Amino acid sequence: MMRAAACGHRFCGACWQGYIGTSISNGPGCLTLRCPDPSCSAAILQDMINFLATDEDKEKYARFYFRSYVEDGRKIKWCPAPGCDFAVEYYKGSANYDVSCSCSFSFCWNCTEEAHRPVDCSTVAKWILKNSAESENMNWLCLGVWSEHGERTGGFYACNRYESAKKEGVYDEAERRREMAKNCLERYTHYYERWASNQTSRQKAFADLQSMKNEKIAKLREIIKEEESQLSFVIDAWSQIVECRRVLKWTYAYGYYLPDHELARKHFFEYLQGS
Known part of the structure; x- marks a missing residue:
């Protein structure tokens, strides 16, 4: 079955699956995936990826997407505790920079060292x-x-x-x-x-x-x-x-x-x- 992105360039389902799968395997660059037509720069949106990618690739894509969201945002940081994969959101207006992760580790939002009040x-x-x-x-x-x-x-x-x-x-x-x-x-x-x-x-x-x-x-x-x-x-x-x-x-x-x-x-x- 032929499918097309918003640009209208049509490719077979197997071609799309191979193209999307290879891009996800290559890393976070898949988040800016474009139409496979060399002359086209139309973005391949997440709904198309979710429809055509394998379950394993969809899981990888979701991890890349979440990591990108954390690293591009000013209000979210990764917990610096060894082995922790959680991210922490900081709410403006807090009285101090101390934040606590779900893993029970507390750290300073400003310098990412262990929480250290009353020391600056x-x-x-x-x-x-x-x-x-x-x-x-x-x-x-x-x-x-x-x-x-x-x-x-x-x-x-x-x-x-x-x-x-x-x-x-x-x-x-x-x-x-x-x-x-x-x-x-x-x-x-x-x-x-x-x-x-x-x-x-x-x-x-x-x-x-x-x-x-x-x-x-x-x-x-x-x-x-x-x-x-x-x-x-x-x-x-x-x-x-x-x-x-x-x-x-x-x-x-x-x-x-x-x-x-x-x-x-x-x-x-x-x-x-x-x-």
């Missing part, structure tokens, strides 16, 4: 860069190459070369730099260790939350003979623990970059952090 995106970028680059080139204590350090030098965050120089009583410009570096390292380590500890605790709490959703709630319902809806407060409580760990984690990045001269702001922040 620029601080998060600086902190992540610092954590990844801090130890690559230099040991802060002896000002030597990091790769030359290990157990034989006292460890990566303690250096017996530095301690030996200090005992010799030689205090020069290099020693002054070492002392400053030691203080900077201690300060950074203080914030990083607490940031990392809360990250680990958050991951554990998130794993417990998923276990609660998938297994433990059902067992608890059987034991106490309650409807699952009556036990939703347990899930809410675990979700709050995960959120609290997330917020507390990022307060250490925030605290690290607080200027030392802003004492009132620093003291108020530490008061809130400890409450």
